[in-house]
Amino acid sequence: MANLLLGCIADDFTGATDLANNLVRAGMRVVQTIGVPEAPLDAEVDAVVVALKSRTIPAPEAVAQSLAALRWLQGQGRGGVAPRIYFKYCSTFDSTPHGNIGPVAEALMDALDCGFTVATPAFPDNGRTIFKGYLFVGDVLLNESGMQNHPLTPMTDSSLVRVLQAQCTRKVGLIDHAVVARGADAVAARIAQLQSEGVGIAIVDALSNDDLLRTGPALAALPLVTAGSGLAIALPANFGLAPSARASALPPAGGLRAVVSGSCSLATNRQVADFVRRGGAALPIDPLRIAAGVDVAAEALAWAASRMAQGPVLVYSTAEANVTKAVQERLGVEEAGAMVERTIAAVARGLVERGVRQLVVAGGETAGACVQALGIAQLQIGPQIDPGVPWCHARSGAAADGGLHVALKSGNFGGDDFFTRAFEALP
Numbered sequence: 001m002a003n004l005l006l007g008c009i010a011d012d013f014t015g016a017t018d019l020a021n022n023l024v025r026a027g028m029r030v031v032q033t034i035g036v037p038e039a040p041l042d043a044e045v046d047a048v049v050v051a052l053k054s055r056t057i058p059a060p061e062a063v064a065q066s067l068a069a070l071r072w073l074q075g076q077g078r079g080g081v082a083p084r085i086y087f088k089y090c091s092t093f094d095s096t097p098h099g100n101i102g103p104v105a106e107a108l109m110d111a112l113d114c115g116f117t118v119a120t121p122a123f124p125d126n127g128r129t130i131f132k133g134y135l136f137v138g139d140v141l142l143n144e145s146g147m148q149n150h151p152l153t154p155m156t157d158s159s160l161v162r163v164l165q166a167q168c169t170r171k172v173g174l175i176d177h178a179v180v181a182r183g184a185d186a187v188a189a190r191i192a193q194l195q196s197e198g199v200g201i202a203i204v205d206a207l208s209n210d211d212l213l214r215t216g217p218a219l220a221a222l223p224l225v226t227a228g229s230g231l232a233i234a235l236p237a238n239f240g241l242a243p244s245a246r247a248s249a250l251p252p253a254g255g256l257r258a259v260v261s262g263s264c265s266l267a268t269n270r271q272v273a274d275f276v277r278r279g280g281a282a283l284p285i286d287p288l289r290i291a292a293g294v295d296v297a298a299e300a301l302a303w304a305a306s307r308m309a310q311g312p313v314l315v316y317s318t319a320e321a322n323v324t325k326a327v328q329e330r331l332g333v334e335e336a337g338a339m340v341e342r343t344i345a346a347v348a349r350g351l352v353e354r355g356v357r358q359l360v361v362a363g364g365e366t367a368g369a370c371v372q373a374l375g376i377a378q379l380q381i382g383p384q385i386d387p388g389v390p391w392c393h394a395r396s397g398a399a400a401d402g403g404l405h406v407a408l409k410s411g412n413f414g415g416d417d418f419f420t421r422a423f424e425a426l427p
């Protein structure tokens with residue numbers, strides 16, 4: 001029965017679970033769908049996050065997919081009342097010079113007849129803060145954080161007003177920290193002032209969760225908000241919901257345990273090293289052997305078969321930048337990425353066919369490939385492992401019997417011992 005309060009559109013899969021995680025922690029029951037569902041919602045939940053892979057595709061395609069998601073979400077409201085809409089993008093505001101954040105936000109505003117909305121990628125729990133419209137990652141500005149070298153979405157300007165203005169036809173403004181610090185009434189007054197000045201979208205400063213919590217009530221009447229996952233901690237209260245253990249309840253976990261990782265981010269490199277240092281069973285995958293035609297997935301599955309009964313196994317292509325660069329020079333960036341993704345996805349599927357029922361997947365693109373290979377259409381969101389990464393439960397797909405517990409870890413998220421500790425966080 002459809003009864004949705006909040007409908008969310010996320011521009012990638014790990015980002016979608018990140019958003020869902022924060023909504024759950026603030027008291028909402030949430031499912032994440034992989035793409036736009038064809039059927040109506042059949043789960044009793046407060047929010048749905050539609051996970052798209054629209055971050056780096058051409059802007060018109062991102063707009064079309066986001067509008068399709070919007071149309072589906074609007075059909076799932078409670079008693080005919082359309083849900084509020086949340087457009088989720090990366091906490092490092094990952095976008096190309098022409099989009100896709102601005103074009104998608106404006107298309108959603110047009111479709112919702114929404115005269116004003118906010119934009120805030122702040123995620124203080126993971127060190128993303130905004131001051132005077134400038135985005136910081138930890139102690140440094142965005143354009144000094146490593147994101148300036150991102151292969152697809154290099155972020156070379158930390159001024160979010162400037163970045164978003166370049167992507168928008170509407171005027172972009174700022175609700176700065178001095179206003180946010182004074183609370184929801186001050187934010188509401190500033191919104192009214194900005195609207196009278198012709199501003200359509202405002203970046204909102206936030207240095208802490210308290211700033212986001214102060215901002216939330218001022219946004220209750222907006223049909224649309226756009227943000228990273230951080231703002232999600234403040235919205236369930238607008239619907240009268242409070243944190244509860246019930247929101248993150250999942251079926252009990254069983255079966256074998258495994259981690260597959262195609263992420264080459266610094267955090268994942270540390271996590272692989274930590275797992276190996278603790279004596280965990282770990283198998284590296286060499287992309288050059290895949291390119292040479294070796295059935296690396298079959299080898300990995302044969303290796304795992306004799307080890308899985310003893311504890312979690314890790315199969316990884318994770319490597320440091322100089323190694324991946326050499327591989328990319330030999331094979332091409334896209335070809336190397338796609339080949340490794342296909343192999344890791346085949347390993348993930350094979351592991352589940354052999355009894356794995358608790359699976360951690362590291363890497364955004366990798367997660368997309370694995371979720372598709374596993375035939376997962378929908379994920380129920382459960383307890384948080386680390387900020388931005390929850391356990392989820394899939395009923396359908398390769399593990400239809402009793403379902404599969406899966407955690408999709410964004411490359412940059414998680415503590416060093418994530419691959420060990422994740423399994424301890426499951427009920």
Ligand SMILES: Nc1ncnc2c1ncn2[C@@H]1O[C@H](COP(=O)(O)OP(=O)(O)O)[C@@H](O)[C@H]1O
Nearest residue numbers: 263265317324327337340341363364365366411
């Ligand atoms: N050893 C490797 N050499 C080259 N490319 C790799 C290697 N390992 C993984 N990749 C590719 O790098 C990309 C990593 O992206 P992703 O999975 O999104 O991780 P993250 O979330 O850390 O960015 C994927 O396309 C993956 O297939």
Ligand SMILES: O=C(O)[C@@H](O)C(=O)COP(=O)(O)O
Nearest residue numbers: 014015018090091364410411
């Ligand atoms: O907001 C965030 O930082 C994450 O939810 C996210 O979107 C990360 O993307 P990837 O690093 O590509 O997984």
